[in-house]
Amino acid sequence: MTEQHNTQTKNSWGAFKAMVKRDLLVQLRDKWEFVFRVAMLPFMLILLYGYILPRIGLVSNEFPNQMFPGIVGMSILVTGIHGTAIPLTMDFNVSREIEDRLMAPVNVGVVALAKMCVGIIEAWIGGLIVLPLSLIFMGNSLDLTLTLQGGGLLLVVILLASISSATLGLLVGTIIKPSQVAAMFPGFLIPLVFLGSVFFSWNTLHVTPIIQVLVLLNPLVYVNEALRAILTPQLPHMSLFISIIGILISILIMGYWGRKRFIKMAVGN
Amino acid sequence: MTKNILQTSNVTKDFFISKNRKIEAVKGIDLEVKQGEIFGFLGPNGAGKSTMISMLTTQKQPTSGEILINDRPILENPEWARQKIGVVAQHNNLDKGLTARENLTYHAKYFGLDDSTANQRADEYLEKFGLKDRQHDFVRSYSGGMAQRLKIARAMVHQPEILFLDEPTTGLDPAYRAILWEQILALNKAGTTIFLTTHYMEEPEQLCDRIAIVDKGKIQAIGTTEELKELIPANNIISITFSDFSPEFAQQAERLPEVENVVVKEEELLLYVKSAHPDFNQIMEWIRTLDTSLETISLSKSTLDDVFIHLTSKGGIKDDRTA
Missing domain, CATH: 3.40.50.300 (P-loop containing nucleotide triphosphate hydrolases)
Incomplete structure (x- = not known):
């Protein structure tokens, strides 16, 4: 029995690696699509709010500092959701390419995990693309604090943020149909970003208490607040402890629900 | 086994x-x-x-x-x-x-x-x-x-x-x-x-x-x-075409010995018989009594198609119930 279990584990690991590799290979073949998809939104926001508006004088020179953690968090979350959700819904509903993977002799949860892993890797790449862009356009206005301990915490938060984005992507990918992908941007990603404490800290929302409570449903709020607590502790921010708890809860809820929906789609009913 | x-x-x-x-x-x-x-x-x-x-x-x-x-x-x-x-x-x-x-x-x-x-x-x-x-x-x-x-x-x-x-x-x-x-x-x-x-x-x-x-x-x-x-009542088919076809022929053919079933298919008469060697003399005799002349006559074995049609009621297209 143990031997069979070991073979099963070995097979699952091999299948998981192959599935991740397959998705990355297909994505890499269209690398410019990836670069545009990941970099364009943060680039435009950085250019407008971090470079042009402060120069015109419409926002203060402090603003880039306020916005930087938010842009990093947003890039990670949006890239991860996008990287998981869109290929998932396309594979399931249009090309039905995923059927071959679902017929692999492994638990169908492995297929879901592989999809999420690709989302996580893409989320990291998304974060990495935004860093140099930010430094180039807002470098002069940034006043970042990063200690050694902060660096370690930063990696933990980025890892959690990318997992959260992949779980959210898994859930969204099992909910939306390919015909609804166009509506996903205005209907889901835009509210997620604009009410995700990207440009301001959640604490400052006390002026609109109802909105301040409602946005607590948005996982991006916790990601951005955690990044603020580490990168710009001098500015108002949610406590790091609470924001990390927030990210963890979002991972658990979205992951559980997403996995359940995925298995239902995979095995039918 | x-x-x-x-x-x-x-x-x-x-x-x-x-x-x-x-x-x-x-x-x-x-x-x-x-x-x-x-x-x-x-x-x-x-x-x-x-x-x-x-x-x-x-x-x-x-x-x-x-x-x-x-x-x-x-x-x-x-x-x-x-x-x-x-x-x-x-x-x-x-x-x-x-x-x-x-x-x-x-x-x-x-x-x-x-x-x-x-x-x-x-x-x-x-x-x-x-x-x-x-x-x-x-x-x-x-x-x-x-x-x-x-x-x-x-x-x-x-x-x-x-x-x-x-x-x-x-x-x-x-x-x-x-x-x-x-x-x-x-x-x-x-x-x-x-x-x-x-x-x-x-x-x-x-x-x-x-x-x-x-x-x-x-x-x-x-x-x-x-x-x-073997499941269909008669699995040999005699197909007959005439120079002038009349639907009455089918009713008459039903009365012929050996014939189990008669089907008209586009002016072609199909007689279903059990025997693989039916008595053609009797059939030819009957045809001579008709007000028309024989064009072709042939004997064939039934195919899976016939079994399929026999067993699946109409055998034809039904509403798609599953994807």
Whole structure:
């Protein structure tokens, strides 16, 4: 029995690696699509709010500092959701390419995990693309604090943020149909970003208490607040402890629900 | 005695289309497929064929009943079962982001094979299915026939014991169908059990060892082609054409001895008789009494088509109940 279990584990690991590799290979073949998809939104926001508006004088020179953690968090979350959700819904509903993977002799949860892993890797790449862009356009206005301990915490938060984005992507990918992908941007990603404490800290929302409570449903709020607590502790921010708890809860809820929906789609009913 | 590779008992599947409305797509199917045979699963559209294949291949769960592969229940061991089976779906579900070769090597790796075995198998099956020259092309550039061959090659890469083919030759021209059949037969000869559904009646008639005819979610008959033909009341047909046809001829012909059934097909009279050597003298005598002259007369054996029509009520197209 143990031997069979070991073979099963070995097979699952091999299948998981192959599935991740397959998705990355297909994505890499269209690398410019990836670069545009990941970099364009943060680039435009950085250019407008971090470079042009402060120069015109419409926002203060402090603003880039306020916005930087938010842009990093947003890039990670949006890239991860996008990287998981869109290929998932396309594979399931249009090309039905995923059927071959679902017929692999492994638990169908492995297929879901592989999809999420690709989302996580893409989320990291998304974060990495935004860093140099930010430094180039807002470098002069940034006043970042990063200690050694902060660096370690930063990696933990980025890892959690990318997992959260992949779980959210898994859930969204099992909910939306390919015909609804166009509506996903205005209907889901835009509210997620604009009410995700990207440009301001959640604490400052006390002026609109109802909105301040409602946005607590948005996982991006916790990601951005955690990044603020580490990168710009001098500015108002949610406590790091609470924001990390927030990210963890979002991972658990979205992951559980997403996995359940995925298995239902995979095995039918 | 050859052992059963696949066995089902009382398998049912209900679909709920709303809270109070359910469709019984499969209503209790018992099957036994023997190791090494080619088993045909025939039925009109909406008979429950695709639903049944989905359940046999772990893609859908039955509402009730048991499915065994090599005497082991697949519901409790779906991962193990998938190792034993290969599935060729009706639609093109090849990985369009990959080349033909990658479709095979990645499939092999999903099944836990290492790089070198995966490559070795890819070489073997690309060669077997005549796709070596186009192995590095993306599958989106493949014709329907090539895609179909690649789908079968992919399903074989992990060397399953039983291969499920859902309408494998639909949409292919006759020449390509013949090539594909040659390849399927070669796989069978090498030891793979084949389970297939098809619309074309002449294919199972020629190629299947045993056939199940399914309609309205139930098996209507099961056996060899010859055994199935025994099920229709008379399995020899005398076809007659006249220079001037009158519908009255049919009524008169019914009174002839030996004739079990009469069908008019586009001014052609079909007389169903039991004997393989009917008394033609009596028929000729009757024709001479008619106010017309004989054009052609021939005797043929009934085909699986006739059995199919006989067993599946109208035999024709019914509403599609399953995808």
